[in-house]
Amino acid sequence: MHSADQGLKVLYVEDDRLNIVLMEEVFRDATQWELLIAETGAEALQCVEDEAPALLLVDMNLPDMNGLQLLQALREQGQLPPCIALSADALPEQVAAARAAGFADYWLKPIDVPALQAALQQRLSSVEQT
Template sequence: MCSAPARLVLYVEDDRINLVLMEEVFRRLPGWRLECAEDGAQALSMLEGLQPDLLLIDMNLPDMTGLELLAQLRAVATDSALRCVALSADDLPDQVEAARAAGFSDYWVKPIDVMKMVAALQRALA
């Protein structure tokens, strides 16, 4: 019997602690695979060889904002249904609205509640 292919998530985050936490979470999720990029340029480069089901994008990267990265992703994406979720410690209403208006499908506030995140992952890719 063949198992379903793993769902691939690309996490773009420059904070090493957040990367390690997310790697540990995904290590315990059967059927999921996590790839990580530490800045926007690396994420764009990785997308040439990956077709992620979902991107988790920190809004404050060292080389660009999450909004700038999303705009560049949309310009080069071969999949028009690319699903992206913004992550940030900032949860001001105007920032959340700007992210949604730019095309992020959701906005998760750090620190991430792992149980809520897993449920949201499942909903995002249902």
């Protein structure tokens, strides 16, 4: 986990260690943001309650629930920050279902790091202004 004196918290919900390491690299120089990691949906729910992240990056296939179930649980918990789905599943109906459920965006894996950095910068800039 990265720490920052005062930065926006981004929660990455992912169970694949390689993807976690990659995301940590993406955030390494982004000192204005703090990257939090949860490896299960249950951990994510607890982290959202404890840390109030400004943005969630959610793997759609977690060990204990899928991304749609996590989004629903967050909604029921009464805490639903902007969420972006991450998945290797590029089927149009899966993307449409994620967006219909309330995901702000749907990013494909494998992660294109420069595109991810640009999208994060844009997304987090808009979060900072709200």
